[in-house]
Amino acid sequence: MYLHGTSRINAKGHLEIGGCDVTDLAKEFGTPLYIVDEALVRQRAREYMEAFRETGLRFQVAYASKAFCVMAMCRLAEEEGMSLDVVSDGELYTALQAGFPPERIHFHGNNKTPEEIEMALNANIGCFVVDNFMELSLLNAIAAEHGKTVNILLRVTPGVEAHTHDYISTGQQDSKFGFDVGNGTAFKAVEEALKQPQLKLLGVHSHIGSQIFEVDGFRMAVEKVAAFSIDVRSKLNVTFPVINLGGGFGIRYVEGDTPLPLGTYVKAITDAIISEFTAADYPLPEIWIEPGRSMVGDAGTTLYTIGSSKDIPGVRKYIAVDGGMTDNPRPALYESKYEAILANRANDEPSEVVSIAGKCCESGDMLIWDLKLPEARKDDLLAVFCTGAYNYAMASNYNRIRRPAVVFVKDGRADLVVARETYENIVGNDIIPERLRKQAVAK
Structure with missing residues (x-):
């Protein structure tokens, strides 16, 4: 098991990130949940800045916000003395709303x-x-x-x-x-x-x-x-x-x-x-x-709740989680690989090989193939590592699934930086034309 940054297994056998027990995070914020190790992000920023300072050259380190663009991340980058790379009006608007100095923004x-x-x-x-x-x-x-x-x-x-x-x-x-x-x-x-x-x-x-x-x-x-x-x-x-x-x-x-x-x-x-x-x-x-990726990628962990399973003897055992390609499309796009553990039973020995399926109506909605885990039970928590880059950034509402919340964790404190989408958010931009409203009333 390879743990990044401040991640560790605590005395309860639970995964802990930034001093926060992830089982507590699941209770407070729900799942799926993106967890960002703030200390590790800051460490990465400082490694870059210090490496350049040692050269004596003039430099700018611009965080590539396409990897993960939310206002809290823009604030963190600004505090660490970085510039910012944006690629759309949405990313630019996010940076400006966060108060990022415009003279340090590259478009x-x-x-x-x-x-x-x-x-x-x-x-x-x-x-x-x-x-x-x-x-x-x-x-x-x-x-x-x-x-x-x-x-x-x-x-x-x-x-x-x-x-x-x-x-x-x-x-x-x-x-x-x-x-x-x-x-x-x-x-x-x-x-x-x-x-x-x-x-x-x-x-x-x-x-x-x-x-x-x-x-x-x-x-x-x-x-x-x-x-x-x-x-x-x-x-x-x-x-x-x-x-x-x-x-x-x-x-x-x-x-x-x-x-x-x-x-x-x-x-x-x-x-x-x-x-x-x-x-x-x-x-x-x-x-x-x-x-971008090297700033936030391994600082991110996605926490899921395990639901159903399907065992095909002699073929494969599928374990389904309450997220999938809507919060992490990278396996479907790039055949990306990930590691994961049962976050609430982290010390249990692996006993079977399973494949982690998402909940979308797509055969290709698979997060991890052939993962060694202890025998998973309903409501266990699965932590998938290194999901800080291009996961929230690429998240979608396919199947009208709500996008997860994002929390920054540091020194035992968890701060909500993106709220979980609501049902109202899902239909917030929908408009029913008057002619369809009349038909609905007539029926």
């Missing part, structure tokens, strides 16, 4: 709408990461209407393929994101950006993928980005003050996952930056990165 996205751009301009955010030629002209035009000059980075694809799932690999040439370096599109984008009077080009952004366990891809990305930056300086006499290397740093979900210490990723990136740019007598740029 990403491959298809920003005019409304999103206006919203970000009105908020005076710090930087737009521009993804395509249409956005360059649109952003310049809207900025001109508002009488503003805005900072931008150009997102480039350096042609580096990360060793990760196809759907979360974004730095290769065949990608929906960014300007391609290899075919000359990125250079043309720099030329075009320099012609836009309302845009101030700070540099380039590169992101090679997610859940990466090695540093070679990051080193190669730095080499490609550095070579591109040097080429731009040579031909256009433009020096980039900022280089953004994105995120993608992996975490341990299951045995066999081998993430590196966060400082190792930072050192590999900064060493490569120093080496490549110094060799070309190029002023060392400010380095930005955007960790």
Whole structure:
């Protein structure tokens, strides 16, 4: 059993996180329940910040809020001195409502709408990461209407393929994101950006993928980005003050996952930056990165209540829980793997192999295949680890299931940061046209 952060098994044989017995959390907040180990999130933030401080380079660590975006998380990131990466008006609105400093917000996205751009301009955010030629002209035009000059980075694809799932690999040439370096599109984008009077080009952004366990891809990305930056300086006499290397740093979900210490990723990136740019007598740029999963992934645990079971002799035993793909679609999307324990009987020895099924009307609603557990009973609590990233963020109301509550736990205290959805929330945006109301009355 591998426990992350402040998680431990207490004297009662119960899982405890942040000093809180999860059986007590289930009684108070119900299940399914997302539990976030606040101390571990803060620890991760401080590891990144300290690793950069040791380099002596100028830097920004921007939390990639798409991993888990709620107002309390934005507040935590702000308290830890981080910047914030948003990719939609909803994430931007969440950050602004939380009081996050707009000058430390970076706006990403491959298809920003005019409304999103206006919203970000009105908020005076710090930087737009521009993804395509249409956005360059649109952003310049809207900025001109508002009488503003805005900072931008150009997102480039350096042609580096990360060793990760196809759907979360974004730095290769065949990608929906960014300007391609290899075919000359990125250079043309720099030329075009320099012609836009309302845009101030700070540099380039590169992101090679997610859940990466090695540093070679990051080193190669730095080499490609550095070579591109040097080429731009040579031909256009433009020096980039900022280089953004994105995120993608992996975490341990299951045995066999081998993430590196966060400082190792930072050192590999900064060493490569120093080496490549110094060799070309190029002023060392400010380095930005955007960790998301590695900030919150292993700090999250989802707590479920076990319900029905189905034993098919000689084939498989299914154990069903009161959640599923509505609160964690990642197994269905990516075939993601997780580890779990019976949180109320954590010291009991495993006695059978079972598969954890969700409650949705989908055969593919499976959370974990072939999990060793003690013989599970109705109303036992199942704790699934490492659900802090892209679980709440991707949660849905499929089958009109209400999304779970989220609690932050720290030093024996549990704070509700997202309330469980109500039935009223489920139908809150529904409208019955008058013609259907009349028919209903007539019947």
